[in-house]
Amino acid sequence: MCGNCGSCKGNFRSVDITREAQIILSCVKRVRDAIGYNVGANLLGNILRGSRNKRVQELGLDKISTYGLMKDRSRSDIHAMLDHLEAEGYLRTEQEHQSVFLTPAAGEVLYRGKTVSMLVKQTLEPETPVTETAKLTADDAQLFDALKELRLELAKKAEIPAFVVFSNATLADMAKKKPTTMSEFKKVSGVGEIKAAWYGAAFLERIQSYLDENI
Numbered sequence: 452m453c454g455n456c457g458s459c460k461g462n463f464r465s466v467d468i469t470r471e472a473q474i475i476l477s478c479v480k481r482v483r484d485a486i487g488y489n490v491g492a493n494l495l496g497n498i499l500r501g502s503r504n505k506r507v508q509e510l511g512l513d514k515i516s517t518y519g520l521m522k523d524r525s526r527s528d529i530h531a532m533l534d535h536l537e538a539e540g541y542l543r544t545e546q547e548h549q550s551v552f553l554t555p556a557a558g559e560v561l562y563r564g565k566t567v568s569m570l571v572k573q574t575l576e577p578e579t580p581v582t583e584t585a586k587l588t589a590d591d592a593q594l595f596d597a598l599k600e601l602r603l604e605l606a607k608k609a610e611i612p613a614f615v616v617f618s619n620a621t622l623a624d625m626a627k628k629k630p631t632t633m634s635e636f637k638k639v640s641g642v643g644e645i646k647a648a649w650y651g652a653a654f655l656e657r658i659q660s661y662l663d664e665n666i
Contacts, residue, residue, distance in 0.1 A: 465568045469560065470614065471521065471532055472567040475499065476541060476557045477615055478517035485515050489550040496529045514645060516615045535569045562610070587623060594661050595626040601657045605650060616650060617641060629658055 478499055483489055497504045498512050501519025512518065521529055533551065536542045541557045544550070559565040587595055599613075599622060606613040617625075621641030630636040636651050637644070 465570055467566060468532060468535075468569045469564075469566045471524070472536055472541070472560050473614070474517055474520045475529070475532060475536060476553060476561050477611055478515075478520075479542065479551055479553050479557075480561075481515040481517050481611075482512060485512060486510055489545070489552050491549045492530060492533050492544075492551055495533065495551060496526050499529055500524070500526065516611065516646075516649075520615070532569065536567070539567065541567075587626060590665065591623075591626045593665070594629070594658065595622055597657060597661055598622045598625055598654065601653060605653060617646070625654065625658070629662065631655065631659055631662070 475495070478495055479489065482495070482498065494504075494506065494512075497507050498515070498518055499521040501513075501522040503513070507513050507518075533542065537544060537551075541554055541560060543552050543554050545552060560567055599619075602613050602616045602622065605616050609616075618641055621639060624640040625636075625642075628635070628639055630639060633647060633651050633655070636642060636655055637647050642651075
């Protein structure tokens, strides 16, 4: 350490940001899939934070699966992670228009579970969430596992990370509430209108199948 730059100063330590990296990389891909071209870091940040920015809405990017998935993170946090992912070779910025692209290496993180670490200050480190599965009964845990299997099937089919379908917390709430109708399904924490339309039928069928076999 030379002590002459900000990177060496302060209370920095290595933190696993694999989940955040998967969200960011997936967002770059989803934007490209949705509108046919890549966009810059500022617009990506707005999408990830769930901004109601006029351009986000005009392009329909408030409808993609990664919209708002990092709404709990600051703009500076997200830009720091974008910079880090570029430095690590997972993203590249096209200089003329400042558009952000995936590199071939991004697939290692998105689809093959490669971990990503980053030196961050304490304020950038995500808080450790309470493990939702610890609150489940044995029966609920069995359904939770079945829902995780379905999530993985859907994610592989759509070529997206599993958490983009639903988080573990949402699956845990689903296992506890056991919805059997679409109106009940929409009351599960983390299920909105869009994801209900995309995934509701498949999850309701799996829940009903579990209930038929076990109750």
